[in-house]
Amino acid sequence: MLLKFTKMHGIGNDFVVIDGVTQRLQLKPRDIMKIADRRLGVGCDQVLLAEPPGRPDVDFFYRIYNPDGSEAEQCGNGARCFARFVRQRRLTQKRVIRVETLSGISELRIVDRHQVEVDMGQPTLDPGSIPLHRPQREQEYWLNVQGEELSIGAVSMGNPHAVLRVTDTDTCRIEQLGPLIEHHVDFPHRCNVGFMQIVERNEIRLRVHERSAGETLACGSGACAAVVYGRLRGWLDEQVTVQLPGGKLHIAWPGEGHTVRMTGPTAVVFEGSIRL
Numbered sequence: 426m427l428l429k430f431t432k433m434h435g436i437g438n439d440f441v442v443i444d445g446v447t448q449r450l451q452l453k454p455r456d457i458m459k460i461a462d463r464r465l466g467v468g469c470d471q472v473l474l475a476e477p478p479g480r481p482d483v484d485f486f487y488r489i490y491n492p493d494g495s496e497a498e499q500c501g502n503g504a505r506c507f508a509r510f511v512r513q514r515r516l517t518q519k520r521v522i523r524v525e526t527l528s529g530i531s532e533l534r535i536v537d538r539h540q541v542e543v544d545m546g547q548p549t550l551d552p553g554s555i556p557l558h559r560p561q562r563e564q565e566y567w568l569n570v571q572g573e574e575l576s577i578g579a580v581s582m583g584n585p586h587a588v589l590r591v592t593d594t595d596t597c598r599i600e601q602l603g604p605l606i607e608h609h610v611d612f613p614h615r616c617n618v619g620f621m622q623i624v625e626r627n628e629i630r631l632r633v634h635e636r637s638a639g640e641t642l643a644c645g646s647g648a649c650a651a652v653v654y655g656r657l658r659g660w661l662d663e664q665v666t667v668q669l670p671g672g673k674l675h676i677a678w679p680g681e682g683h684t685v686r687m688t689g690p691t692a693v694v695f696e697g698s699i700r701l
């Protein structure tokens with residue numbers, strides 16, 4: 426089968442985006458792994474698939490696959506690229522697009538030719554729903570990582586995130602701690618791991634070791650999770666600029682009971698087709 430795709434990125438978090446609306450597709454994990462492979466396929470952090478809606482109050486189903494073929498519940502940078510993609514392929518003319526993912530509904534708003542704003546929904550903080558094996562919600566959790574006790578935040582944006590505050594993201598131990606925390610027994614669905622440096626009350630630096638993808642140049646849901654944790658700890662204000670290695674995102678969260686809004690750029694790199 427020859428499969429058409431569009432290669433896109435959101436500040437360096439890169440995606441292969443596929444139209445599953447005008448072409449009925451059944452992608453198997455081995456197809457995803459080939460597409461995502463940076464030597465044997467196209468190469469990307471995630472594969473995004475636009476599908477017809479499964480309910481009357483949304484425009485599309487937005488499916489997200491990690492490079493190992495596993496399906497994720499949310500992808501923030503991907504959501505911005507998804508919005509650009511479905512408009513560019515004339516699958517919709519709307520400027521506000523409602524999509525369903527495995528974790529619920531997200532609303533995508535085209536701001537201008539470059540920027541897209543995503544309503545990422547409310548964060549989930551109950552440990553059982555993240556999921557994190559802890560009896561009750563705490564401001565911080567202590568995680569024993571190979572004998573070292575680490576203080577973390579735990580937030581779900583639909584997908585699970587652990588967040589650590591560090592003094593300098595340039596020297597944080599992401600290569601060592603990222604995989605150990607991702608696979609920690611206390612996170613039964615594994616997790617994405619953010620390393621956050623507080624610059625000001627309205628600015629952080631962030632690096633993210635993504636679940637199933639390793640460190641990426643940017644992680645949208647990770648930026649949201651870090652701001653939520655920072656605000657809950659009293660370190661951050663409502664509007665925060667998040668500096669990631671690939672670029673910056675703007676995150677706004679008024680506080681509990683409100684949704685998190687993320688704004689950032691999107692880019693189309695090329696269009697192509699791959700033989701599966």
Ligand SMILES: N[C@H](CCC[C@H](N)C(=O)O)C(=O)O
Nearest residue numbers: 497500501502584636645646
């Ligand atoms: N690796 C993530 C999915 C992609 C998230 C990231 N690319 C974003 O922009 O939110 C997970 O397994 O939960």
